[in-house]
Amino acid sequence: AWRSVGPGAVHNVPPSSPRLWTLVEDPDTDPLICWSPSGNSFHVFDQGQFAKEVLPKYFKHNNMASFVRQLNMYGFRKVVHIEQGGLVKPEKDDTEFQHPYFIRGQEQLLENIKRKVTSLIQFLISLVQSNRILGVKRKM
DSSP states (O other): OEEOOSTTOOEEEOTHHHHHHHHHHOGGGTTTEEEOTTSSEEEEEOHHHIIIIIHHHHSSOOOHHHHHHHHHHTTOEEOOOEETTEEOOOSTTEEEEEOTTOOTTOGGGGGGOOOOOOHHHHHHHHHHHHHHHHTOOOOO
């Protein structure tokens, strides 16, 4: 597991979480990525420019799709606003992401962000566990 050092260090958190936190917290990146007013989510503006100029400074790539895939792998979700029964179109090229443990001012929660187990693995684990519970013996 990744470890940070120094005062207020966050231990045993996925490598991308501290980098993402630093990225969202950095006032220099606010025109392209910043906290929402509530602090419960963050916005990415101008994905092309964000991928080209910001991603390579914090990650080993400049691919927006890879960044989003990584977010999804750790349980982040795209925020969709629904008002008056219909979807609200966000501002031009404004994508908002949320995770219950990624909250402004709550850096200690980052250790709760875990990589998601794939549904196939979850299914296989539950199958093995249910066979044990039912006393099913495997043939060897």
